[in-house]
Amino acid sequence: MNTHPKIAEIESSQLRSGLPDFRVGDTVRVHYRIVEGDKDRIQVFQGVVLKRHRAGARSTFTVRKVSFNVGVERVFLTHSPRIDKVEVVSKGIVRRARLFYLRDLQGKAARVRDQKDA
Template sequence: MDLIKIAKEAFATDVKREMEFHPGDTITVAYKIIEGTKERIQLYRGVVIRISGHGNEKRFTVRKMSGTVGVERIFPLNSPAIDSITVNKRGRVRRAKLYYLRALTGKKARIKEIKA
């Protein structure tokens, strides 16, 4: 058997999440940060600009604006460090990868919201 597959199965966590969001959605990711002996939960809110990978290795990229600087962070979907993922707004986009948002600023970077 393949050694890489054996190692992945040995270190695999039992965290299985369903995809409840799509590119263009504004989400809040609550993830655990360990500082020394303390553990706290930090919130990261932004727009999902891509979902990549498949199966147990699926990951998503969230982009937020911190002042005038855009910050992107990649999260593995099944990471045990992620406490929760909540969808704040559903966005209507026609692309799977929203890389064009990197070049847009201000009102141009808005995404049309889907009314529920």
């Protein structure tokens, strides 16, 4: 990454530790803090990781789930203070870095093979 050393130093101080190791194809449960007025609550979003964008403090990951027969994708900032925790539900076995082909599949065809099945 071609950034100024000062910017890189500031970004590295903002990085968050304590996240589990998860990869593309894993099923994760993201506990996300939502602020509504003066109240806040935790919303859980569980789905398959479609892609990871690794860029230091700007890193993101995209999670997809099917809710009421509608595909829902959500992009999370990896080092966001709003993410309470990330749990890895199951490890998936995939051969791709981006799983965008899952958008066109539905039902059992859209499943990702588990590590325990192999």
